Amino acid sequence: MEFLEERLIDCPYCGEAITVLLDEQEAGHEYTEDCQVCCKPIVFNLSTDVAGSLCISVRTENDTY
Ligand SMILES: [Zn+2]
Numbered sequence: 001m002e003f004l005e006e007r008l009i010d011c012p013y014c015g016e017a018i019t020v021l022l023d024e025q026e027a028g029h030e031y032t033e034d035c036q037v038c039c040k041p042i043v044f045n046l047s048t049d050v051a052g053s054l055c056i057s058v059r060t061e062n063d064t065y
Contacts, residue, residue, distance in 0.1 A: 005054055012060045014038040022046060022054050032061065 005022045016037040027048045032041045045057045 007054070007056055009042075009044075009056060009058050011035045011037060011040075011042060012058050012063075013040045013042070020044070020056070022056060024048075024054060027054065 005024070007020055007022050008017050009020055010017055013035060014037050016035070018036050020033065023046075026046050028046070030043055030045050032043050034040065035042050041061045043059050043061055043063075045059070047055050047057075049055055
């Protein structure tokens, strides 16, 4: 069983589309990964919806929710 899923997201800093690997086991967690283009730290928030599909949202490190 493969848990990694590729997803295309837009960098909240430079707007470039970058490919990230989602790890299902990270669902419910936040983690930071540097943008492959501008090297700024993107905060990823990984969750699962009711159907069990992975949802990813991204924000800048300076955003406060
Ligand atoms: Zn970027």
